[in-house]
Amino acid sequence: MNIGGEKDFIFKQLLDYKSYTYTYLLGDCLSREAVLIDPVIEMADRDIQVIKDLGLNLKYAVNTHVHADHITGSGVLKKRLKDCKSMIASVSQAKADIKLNEGDLIKFGGHELEVRSTPGHTDGCLSYVWHDKMVVFTGDAVLIRGCGRTDFQQGDAGRLYDSVHKKIFVLPKDYIIYPAHDYTGQTSSTVGEEIRYNSRLSKTRDEFIKIMKELNLPYPKQIDKALPANMVCGIFDEEEAKN
Numbered sequence: 751m752n753i754g755g756e757k758d759f760i761f762k763q764l765l766d767y768k769s770y771t772y773t774y775l776l777g778d779c780l781s782r783e784a785v786l787i788d789p790v791i792e793m794a795d796r797d798i799q800v801i802k803d804l805g806l807n808l809k810y811a812v813n814t815h816v817h818a819d820h821i822t823g824s825g826v827l828k829k830r831l832k833d834c835k836s837m838i839a840s841v842s843q844a845k846a847d848i849k850l851n852e853g854d855l856i857k858f859g860g861h862e863l864e865v866r867s868t869p870g871h872t873d874g875c876l877s878y879v880w881h882d883k884m885v886v887f888t889g890d891a892v893l894i895r896g897c898g899r900t901d902f903q904q905g906d907a908g909r910l911y912d913s914v915h916k917k918i919f920v921l922p923k924d925y926i927i928y929p930a931h932d933y934t935g936q937t938s939s940t941v942g943e944e945i946r947y948n949s950r951l952s953k954t955r956d957e958f959i960k961i962m963k964e965l966n967l968p969y970p971k972q973i974d975k976a977l978p979a980n981m982v983c984g985i986f987d988e989e990e991a992k993n
């Protein structure tokens with residue numbers, strides 16, 4: 751089946767306009783196996799429709815970390831798509847079918863994502879590198895011209911700085927960065943752009959720590975219900991979560 755004229759892979763960047771979360775659908779054209787990175791519970795109907803329209807079989811619902819601003823869709827997707835297994839970092843201690851560690855490979859058809867541990871926003875933050883397509887999904891570790899906050903969960907600014915500089919900024923400069931959120935209407939960046947222009951991570955380590963300490967952001971609106979729900983794969987009460 752070839753619906754969109756695609757060659758060997760399918761890639762879709764999907765937006766949850768409530769939390770400004772990006773969900774990424776990656777599919778293999780030959781086997782039709784797919785993975786979905788950072789699904790949002792309220793968007794499960796949309797995600798399932800896109801997966802069905804494209805004739806894909808969702809193998810993995812993959813989380814970059816225990817999100818604080820929305821509930822993961824991975825539990826609902828697992829319930830509704832029989833082959834789907836959930837994934838998250840083993841370090842996070844959250845419930846999932848498969849616990850990921852540094853260096854693991856997530857395979858779908860002829861494609862694979864390399865798992866890199868990038869703690870600092872939370873201790874279980876993972877980034878996923880699709881070397882074949884020169885792409886990295888950074889979760890909240892690197893945002894476009896910014897980064898994930900470090901003032902709750904297991905946030906640690908020095909650790910985040912080291913993670914990004916050792917695991918992301920060492921990638922080739924033309925690798926495309928796809929973050930978990932953007933609040934300014936941007937969709938992607940590159941490693942080279944962020945090394946040069948990131949307003950926080952391009953600074954020295956000490957300057958970065960000071961910037962992060964002084965951010966003073968309000969807590970995410972959904973944090974009280976998102977954190978406990980995401981520790982159990984987003985399944986507590988699906989109906990309640992939609993309200």
Ligand SMILES: N[C@@H](CCC(=O)N[C@@H](CSS)C(=O)NCC(=O)O)C(=O)O
Pocket residue numbers: 769817818819890896897898899900931967968969970971972
């Ligand atoms: N207003 C939003 C929450 C915004 C926020 O805190 N975003 C997080 C990522 S989700 S844990 C973050 O790290 N932001 C960094 C920044 O510089 O904004 C809501 O209420 O949900």
Ligand SMILES: [Fe+2]
Pocket residue numbers: 815816817818819871890898
């Ligand atoms: Fe986050």
